[in-house]
Each structure stands twice: as C-alpha cells, then as structure tokens.
Amino acid sequence: MEDHNRYDVCVIGGGLMGSAVALGLVRSGARVLMVDKTNRLHTASKANFGLVWSQSKGAGNRGYSRFSEKAVLEFTDFTGWLEEESGIDIELRLGAGLILCLGDQELSMRTESIRKMQHEAELHGEKHPSQMVDREDVQGLVGKVALGEEVSGGSFSSIDGDINPLLLLKAMRRVFIKRGGIFINGCAVKGIEKLDENYHLETSSGKIEVPRIVLAAGFGNIPLLAMMGRKLPLVAEKGQLLVTERVKPFLSFPFSSLRQTGCGSVMIGYTQENTGFEIGTTVSAAVGLAKRAIKIFPGLRHVRVVRSWASLRILTEDGLPIYDEINDYPDSYVLATHSCVTLASLHMSLLPSWILGGKRPDIIRKFKLERFNV
C-alpha cells in the first residue's frame, strides 16, 4: 500500500457528513485522507429525501433551529461554489417549502408547533422564518393542481427547499478529490490507537498514521467509538419511501412528505418507525403512503410506483446533533446528525477550523457528547 502517513487529518466516513467536512478541511489547506468502508446496510446518505429544511427543526431548542436556519441561508452560496467547482448541477430549489396537513387535528398540532418555535425565536429577539397557511393559501402556492378534500393547510417557509442529495454527495466528493484530497473507498477501520503523537489506524487497506481523526461514519461511529472505550447514544429511526415514474412537472417546490424531483419522478415519504436496525420495507406502509399521496393530490392516482425503500435516520436521544472532541483522545472528533443535507453548508464552512485546532464555534457549543452522560 502507498504511504498514507503524510496527512494532517483522516476523515472516517465518506457520506454526506464526511464529504462535507473533508471538503472544508481540504479547502482550508489541510492534507486530508477520507476513507469509507462502503457499509452495505446503513448508508443514510444514499437514501435521503433531499430536503434543505429549517421549519420543523429545533422546536424546544432555539439553538438548533437557529443553526438550521443559518445552514439553509448559507446553502445558495455553498452550492453555487460547489456547482462551479464540480461542474454538476445539484438541482437546488430554495425559497418555498411546505409541511402539509390533512384534516383539523394535523393542522392544530402543526399550528401549535410553529407557535412554539415563533415564541422561542422572539424570546431571543429573533424571528422564526415560517408561518401557518390555510387551504386556500396552499392552493395558491401549488397553482392549478387539484388538492384533495382533506387538505387543511400547513406551515410554509420561504427559505426552505430541496436538492438532489445524490448529486450533492457526488459533487462534494468530486471537488474534494479535485482539490487534492485522497479518498479510499472500501476501506474499513478495524482498530484505533493513539501512540506518541499519532493515531494508528488498523484498516482493511493497511495501516494509517495520522495526527488527527474525524469520526463521521453515521452508525459506523458506534463501533469506532467503542474502539476508544466510548459509547455513542444513537437511535435508528426507519423511514420508508415510494418513488413514482416520471411525470410532467406539476409541483415547483417541495412538501416535507412529497416532492417532485428534477427528473420528474415523485418521492413520497415517509414513515417514522422504531424497529431497530432492520431496513425492510412493508406493504402496509406502502399502502399508507400511497393513500396519503392521493389524499393530497388526487391526480396522482394513475401515476405508477416504480420503487420503494427504507433507510435509517441517525437520531440522537434529543434529536440534536453531536459535534465533539473525544475525551482523553486529543485531536479526535466525533460528528453525528440526521440532518446532513441541510447542514452540509455549515459542516463545510464551520467545522474545519475547529478540527484543525482552532476555537470551537460558539453556535455548536451545546452539541456536546457529555449531555448524554455516557
């Protein structure tokens, strides 16, 4: 194996989290190695809905909602740069996003949640960038497409939107390599040891010696931290999705549970199930998703479903991200969140200077591992 002992930092995990951070690191001038073991099961980055989303994030925690809003607001500049560097159009659409409600009960729950987030923002002298809309407003937003009878309204944000998450991943990896980063795919880390100044990584591609490491491997972080005698309290939440054949463009902005992609297919999501680490789909969930989609847009009735799948969201117990240094292991970092699309802009811009030895950014000061008492 070639000499890999010439890097400043090794990012373990090449998904949306690892790629964004590795890209930021390489942009700061660091010599970066990114490794990914191509985990065959839990690759959250490859089964993502693609929302760039702030309006539902951080109820009860203004710090997190502020963080999400900031990430969304920085997304345009971030992707502008990324698209130019990579030559890939990642299909960004910002400026409108809706969480749609069916019936009165969903609407009142949504109203309550938005009220709470608005209130929390006001307490800090800030303003939450989303608000409730009624059925007529929804009709106005979608134009001529007929809404189902049960559509009662929803919450609307004028900053949220969506992207193609696979193209985002592709673009970040491409620019990482273009900027001099080294990516080894199919490389599983089997042992982590701190000897002298360096981390010694035992991997399926040989030994790697590197002064800094970043754990960005999703659920793969659990066994990695275990190698360092630490626990990581992550919970798997299963989401099932349907994808339809391509149809003529009819929906120019995303709903949280239904969006039309750049190529015309409709993604219909998603369930939230706590069934451990299994990722099987169920026909009953597919039936439920199909029913809901038709209740929203009856015109979708004849559109054909071509695929369904399930994937796992990487949740912490309180739903907030973890960005932390690992105790007793200087210059090692652990990163984990389910929101790696929305937060990609900040992962690239905010984390690298801290990881390279700078000050921990104030905006992430509360997202420490120690809050879980592990």
Place this chain on the structure above:
Amino acid sequence: MDRVRDIIIIGAGPAGLSAAVTASGYGLDVLVLDEQPSPGGQLYRNIERADQDTLKILGPDYSKGLALVEKFRKSAAEYIGNAIVWRIDPGSNVCFSTDSQSMEISGKNIIIAIGAKERPVPFSSWTLPGVMGAGAVDANFKSSGTIPDGPVVLAGSGPLLLSVVGHMVSLGVEISAVLDTTPRGNILSALPLLPGALRRTDYLLKGVGMLLNLKRSGINYFKNITDYKANGKDWLESVSFKTKNGSQHIDAELLLVHEGIVPRCDFTQQIGLKHLWDPVQRYWYPETNVFGGTGMNGIYVAGDGAFVHGGIPATFKGSLTALDIAGRLNALSSAEKTDDVVKTVKKLSSELAPRPFVDALYKPRMDLYNINDETLVCRCEEVTAGSIRQAILEGCQEPNEIKTITRCGMGHCQGRMCGIALAEIIAENLELDPGDLRPLNIRPPVRNISLSELSRVTLLEAATP
C-alpha cells in the same frame, strides 16, 4: 379465493407446472400465479392454442409441453393467469395484481419459478428501433403467429440462436446473414468435456443437425465475427461487424441478438437471497440446494431461475422442489420421498450430462462487455459506459454505489437490463471477479403499479394508516 395456501408457485413454465402437478398429486393445496394468460411459460407459450403448423415449425422441443400442460389442467392445482406478482415477503407473503386489483396472500411455501431471459448486452446503438432479442421473435410467433419482416440479421452465440434461425427458415423469413460470435477457442476448452456429453448423443446430434441445416439453407453464415453494431437514424438501416478479413456492412430491417440465457433473479434479489456468480456462463444465480431450497425458510427457486439447465431439466427440478415440500408437510413418507427423489435425480443428471460441454462451447466471449464510452448501458436512465467508468475513477467500487452516483439501474426496470453489464464493467476496471461484487438491489414493487392500486391492496391484515 382462499388466501392462505400450502404452496404458491410463481410462473407456469416447465418447472412451475411440474412442481404443481407433483405437489397437488400428494394432496397439497397449490396456487399457481402466472403472468401469461395461459400455462406454458416461455418455452411452451400459448401451447394449448397452437395449431398443427405451429407445432410442426417449432418441433418436438415445443410440442412436448402439450402433455405437461394437460397434466397440469387435470390436476387439482388452482391457476390464475395474467397475474403480475410485484412483491414477495420472506415471511412467505405474496402481493399480486390482476385486472388492476392487488391482493396480498400467504403461502406456507413459495416456489419462484420465473425461469430465464436472454442476456442483455449493450453494444453501439442497441437501443435503435429494429434491434430485438432473438427470443422475442419466437415468443411473438407463439403468442400471436406474428412473423417478422425481413431482411433480418441474427447475431450472437448459443443454441437458441441456431434454433431461432431454424424456425425463421421454416417460416420463409428473409435472412441476410447470421453473425456467429462464438470464439474459435471455445471448442478446444469444451473438448475435454465431450466424453460426459456422449451419454446423451441425442442432444449432440440435435445440435449438429441445427448447424448442418444452417449450412444447407445457403444463408450467409459468418463465424468468429466481432464488434457487431447497429446503424441507422430513426430505425435500423444496417449492421456492421468485423471478420478476420476486415469490416463488413449488411443492410437489414431487423437485427436479432442473442448472447445466451441467464436466470431471472427479480424476486430472489428483491427478497435478498444470496447470489453466486457462474464464471463459465457469467451470470448471477441464487444459492439453492438440490431441492431448490434457499437460505430462507419456505422459499424455493425451481427451474432455470435457479440455474440455466433448459426446459426438460426444469421439469425435474420442479418435481424435486415439490417432493421436498410434500415431505416437510408430511404428505408422503420419508421412504417414499427418498425413492421418488432418487428416481428424479437420476433422470435429471442424465439430462444434465451434455450441459458442461454445451456451456463451455457457448461460453460468452471475453470481450462481451468491451463497450465504448458512448454506448448506453442503462436504457431507463440513459447512463453511458463512460459515466460508469468515471464514477469508478472517482472511487466507486460496488454496483449499488454506482447506481446512487450515476442512476444506472435506478429506472423502472431496476437494473434487469443493465445489472450484469454494470458488474462486468466494474470488474474489468478494478481487475476483480464479478463474483466479488454484490448484484443491484431490486426494490418492491418489482413490477410497477399505480398509486391508486397500491392504496387499495387487499392486505392480509388491516393496513396501518
């Protein structure tokens, strides 16, 4: 209709029919779901309605099916035609659609008997109208008596190619040329296997007969050709290819391609069975035991879908599956089962005697997937070989990874057309064996259905909202 069955069989070709006849003979409750309107599968398609001329043209390989279908019709097995299965759950539930109405049913045992298909191989302009699989012509003729307009060029390799040529000659179709891509060296590696094949001289003579007929018919027959490609603007106009004497060009209305037969793994991949790679015939097949049993309880694969052996072996494979299930459900004694199994295995191995020789003789050529960068590999999503190679350069190593990065195999056919080609391209670029790779995931619905139909599936248990 009873929605909980002893055995659900998917497919009514030789294996499915034979399994149904055997199992229902032991008093088991059998339901056969068939995507065709009448039993027979690909091989015996539409045989109940075939007239004397059709039977004569297609010969005994086809007419043999009459007896099997008749036995099946006399059996107690229930048959549902035009039934599109779109999902299997390893818990032994099956979802299928008839007349745009879907239903979930349950089987103590499920036999996947959906057979084989022609191997899709991308080449320059293979998506042009006028380019088809050779087997499709036989299928059309069996279904509706349709005969293609000439002039026709046939290209590729394998016994089925010769058989289709024979049928077309009998039907009086104008054939401009047969382009045989079988490499010259194959015969040398096949020869050591000839003694085993001599146990069944009848099969060997049949093969020799097909070749002799081809020569006698006076058709332009080019051997050892390479690099055939389709040319034309909106429709096929000509076919070009290389021989040892240089490039050639032949006008054609229709190019029929055949590069061998591979198992249909739609369901075995959907439910996540382990697949193995056959290095001789170069395809994936699900790992099964002698009975077609798999690593999943109650799930069996019978016939060519387990490994391509042909129609007659498939009937014996179907019987073996049925015998195993009958034994497990105590429908026959262990002694009876042993007796019947031994008899069936003897017949099967006699049928399989020539197979290693034939497989080696028609081993796919080494450069089968040596396609240029501009050629489309994935037709649904229009992904070229070049963009797959680019993704490999950027670090991708697995078919499922390349799928996420390039959309190759992400379209409505879910990689049924491009899956093998994708693996071969990766293997070649990374100097791996395709067997080291994992085939593309296939997600339900395996056949697409409308949202409306999906929302109205009659579930075994009430749907959770």
